[in-house]
Each structure stands twice: as structure tokens, then as C-alpha cells.
Amino acid sequence: MKARVFVMPKEGVLDPQGKAIAHALQTLGFSGVGEVRQGKVIEVELAEANESRARGLLDEMCRKLLANTVIESYRVELVT
Amino acid sequence: MQAAIVIFPGSNREQDVFDALHRASGKKPLKVWHRDNALPKADLIVIPGGFAYGDYLRCGAMAAHSPIMREVKASAAAGTPVLGICNGFQIITEAGMLPGALLCNKTLKFHCRNVHLRVETSQSVFTSRYETGQVLSVPVAHHDGNYFADRATLDRLEGEGRIAFRYCAPDGALDEAHNANGSARAIAGIFNETKTVLGLMPHPEDATHALHGSLDGAPFFAGLAEALG
Numbered sequence: 001m002k003a004r005v006f007v008m009p010k011e012g013v014l015d016p017q018g019k020a021i022a023h024a025l026q027t028l029g030f031s032g033v034g035e036v037r038q039g040k041v042i043e044v045e046l047a048e049a050n051e052s053r054a055r056g057l058l059d060e061m062c063r064k065l066l067a068n069t070v071i072e073s074y075r076v077e078l079v080t
Numbered sequence: 081m082q083a084a085i086v087i088f089p090g091s092n093r094e095q096d097v098f099d100a101l102h103r104a105s106g107k108k109p110l111k112v113w114h115r116d117n118a119l120p121k122a123d124l125i126v127i128p129g130g131f132a133y134g135d136y137l138r139c140g141a142m143a144a145h146s147p148i149m150r151e152v153k154a155s156a157a158a159g160t161p162v163l164g165i166c167n168g169f170q171i172i173t174e175a176g177m178l179p180g181a182l183l184c185n186k187t188l189k190f191h192c193r194n195v196h197l198r199v200e201t202s203q204s205v206f207t208s209r210y211e212t213g214q215v216l217s218v219p220v221a222h223h224d225g226n227y228f229a230d231r232a233t234l235d236r237l238e239g240e241g242r243i244a245f246r247y248c249a250p251d252g253a254l255d256e257a258h259n260a261n262g263s264a265r266a267i268a269g270i271f272n273e274t275k276t277v278l279g280l281m282p283h284p285e286d287a288t289h290a291l292h293g294s295l296d297g298a299p300f301f302a303g304l305a306e307a308l309g
Contacts, residue, residue, distance in 0.1 A: 013228060014262065016188050065145065068138055068174065070181040071228060 001046045001054050002079040007067045008039035042066055051078060081308040083109035084122035086152065088143045088171075093129035093283065097165065100285035101126070104301035114146040123308040124161045125152055127168030129221070129283060139182060139224045140170030149175050161205055161308065162277045166222055169269070169279035178272055178279045179237070180229030186262030190223040194294065196258065197268055197282060198248040201241050204275040209303035215252045216245075216296035218282040220261075225281040227263035227270075234264055244269035244278055 009015045015037050022036035044061070048054045058076045067074040083101045085094050094111065101109045101124075110120050114132075119125065132143035143149070149171070156162045156177055164172035170182045185191060194217050199210040210216075229237070237243055245268040247259045259266040261281075269280025284297030 012230075014183065014186060014226070016184055016186050016262075020188055065137070065141065068141065068181055070173075070179075071183060 001049055001051070003044045003046060003054065003058050004077040004079055005042040005044065005058065005062060005066055006039060006075045006077070007042065007062075007072050008074075009037060010071055010073050013071045039072075054078060081105045081123045081305050082107060082121070083124040083126055084112050084120055085109050085126045085128055086112045086114060086148055087128070088114040088130070088132035088146065090132045090134055091128050091130035091167065093165065093167075093285065096283070097126055097128050097285040100288040100297065100301050101304075103288060104298070105305040112148060114143065114148045117147050117151070119148065119151045119155060122155075122160065124163060124304060125155055127152070127162070127164040127171050129166035129168060132167055132171060135167075135224070138174065140167060140172075140174040143167075143171045144174035144176075153177060156272070156277050159274070159276055161304075163206065163304075164277075164279040165283060165285065166220075166225075166281055169281055170224065172277065172279045177277055178270055179233045180227055180264075180270070182224050182281070183226040183228050184224050185222070185226050185260070187260060190221075191225070191260055192219075192221045194219050195260070195268075195282060196248050196250050196252075197245045198252050198254075200243045200246060203241070204244070204271060204278070205304060205307040206275075206278045206300060207244060207303065208307055209299035213252060215248060215250065216284075216287070217294045218284055218287045218296055219292075219294075220282045222261070222281055225261045225263065227267045227281070229264060234267075237267075237270055238265070240273070242271040242273070242275070243267055244271050245280055245282070
């Protein structure tokens with residue numbers, strides 16, 4: 001089973017990289033660009049075939065390592 | 081005082097802190113490899129600066145899970161002083177030994193310069209040779225030194241006197257201009273509840289020799305040597 005983990009900065013956490021990207025887009029001539037936030041995508045291949053167990057495992061992986069829950073939120077997507 | 085310095089792949093300031101501790105205590109610190117399962121008996125454990133695991137994923141994220149960190153946490157819980165400098169501060173917060181996190185500098189730039197720090201409390205083994213309010217000139221060298229914690233945590237840290245150092249102007253005043261990385265409440269370093277674990281972004285070990293251009297870090301290590309024997 002393949003999973004995709006999306007890690008984003010939490011609301012209320014300063015994201016200077018996102019701000020810099022927004023500014024660069026505006027400089028490139030794109031109008032109407034509002035807030036930009038930058039996160040990361042981590043793809044994980046799991047031997048576990050059971051969806052519910054896989055989600056449980058990934059949730060634990062996120063809390064323990066893949067995301068720092070002080071400053072980041074995460075979302076898990078299973079790719080069948 | 082027998083100090084032990086934990087070294088990860090990518091640590092690069094271990095020799096600087098080794099020299100500072102050796103000069104202050106007369107005793108050579110022990111160097112501990114991160115894969116070791118046991119810590120030697122030590123009066124002080126140091127997590128030095130650098131780029132452990134290349135800062136991959138997040139600064140300090142993977143180092144925080146190295147086998148040796150289980151022992152470091154246990155030692156800290158038993159009251160052994162632990163000092164995390166720069167990357168060491170990042171590792172210690174990722175390991176949950178101190179609250180909050182270190183974000184990217186608000187300027188998005190790597191800051192490599194001397195800064196002024198204000199000593200917020202002299203009531204700890206780390207700061208006993210300073211006066212509260214004393215201003216120090218100490219180098220920083222970091223890209224991700226922007227301290228973040230939620231408001232409740234920040235209020236608790238202040239209420240419990242656990243802010244160790246703040247970035248300040250040469251006269252000790254706090255303002256945005258002298259908090260270049262954007263840290264919450266200009267926080268440069270914090271203690272745990274018992275003030276036996278200190279994490280700080282600046283490098284006091286690089287202000288202990290005439291050639292460093294500042295000797296303001298010397299009392300830091302002299303105080304430790306005095307307090308920890």
C-alpha cells in the first residue's frame with residue numbers, strides 16, 4: 001500500500017517561505033495571489049495491506065517523526 | 081566536572097565546546113557517539129551545534145530518535161544537567177525535553193554574526209557567574225533559530241522564570257531590530273522546569289578565547305565547572 005502524507009505549517013505559525021513564494025509570484029506578474037503556505041509531501045510504501053491498520057501506523061509515524069505537531073499539521077492519503 | 085559531548089553524523093561544533101569545557105574545568109570531556117546505547121557517567125551532557133543528519137526532514141528531527149537520546153532523556157529526568165547548543169537546542173525540543181520548536185529565521189537567511197544577549201536569570205548552574213540583566217556579546221550561526229511556542233507556553237515559561245537569554249540591543253533593551261531571527265519574545269534560550277536542562281541558539285563556547293573576539297562566554301563554563309565540581 002502506498003500512502004501520501006501532507007505536512008503543513010499550523011495556522012498561526014509564521015511561514016516566511018510561503019510569504020517569499022507569494023511575493024515571487026506577484027513579482028512574476030501573477031495578480032490576485034493571496035496567502036501562500038509551503039509544506040511537504042512524504043510518500044511511504046507500506047507492507048500493511050489493511051487500510052485501517054495502515055492509517056493507524058501512518059498516524060503514529062506522523063506524530064512520532066514525520067510532523068512536528070507543535071508547529072505542523074498533517075493529513076494522510078492512501079493511494080490504492 | 082566530567083562532561084560528555086554527544087556527537088551525531090553532521091555535528092560540527094563538538095571541538096569548540098570540548099575546548100571551552102577543557103579550559104574551564106581542566107578535564108577533557110568525553111565524546112559519545114550517537115549510536116552508543118549507554119552514556120558514560122557524567123556531570124554534564126552536551127549536545128553540540130552542527131547539522132545532525134543534514135537537518136533532513138526538520139532540524140534535529142532524526143537525531144532526536146537516535147539510541148543515545150533515550151539515555152540523555154533518562155539522565156535529564158534523573159537531574160543530570162543537559163546543555164543543548166544551537167542544533168543541540170533543536171534536537172532537545174524535537175526530543176520533547178523542552179517545549180516549543182525552532183522555525184526558519186524570519187529573514188529566510190543564515191545568520192552568522194555576533195549578537196547581544198541579555199541574561200534573564202542568574203539562578204541556574206549555567207548562568208550563576210552572570211548577573212541578571214547582564215548583556216553579553218556571543219556569536220550565532222543558524223538558519224533555523226526562530227523560537228516558537230504557543231502563548232500559553234510562553235506565558236508559563238516567563239511566569240516560571242525559565243527564559244535563560246533574550247536577544248537584545250547593546251544596552252539590554254528589547255526591540256525588533258535586535259531580534260533578527262524573529263524569535264517569540266526575543267527568546268534565545270530556555271530552561272526546563274528544574275533549570276537543569278538548557279537549550280540555546282547562540283554559541284557561548286565560541287566566546288571563550290581571546291581569538292574569538294569575545295570572552296563573554298567564559299563565565300558560562302566557569303560557572304558550570306564551579307557548580308558541578
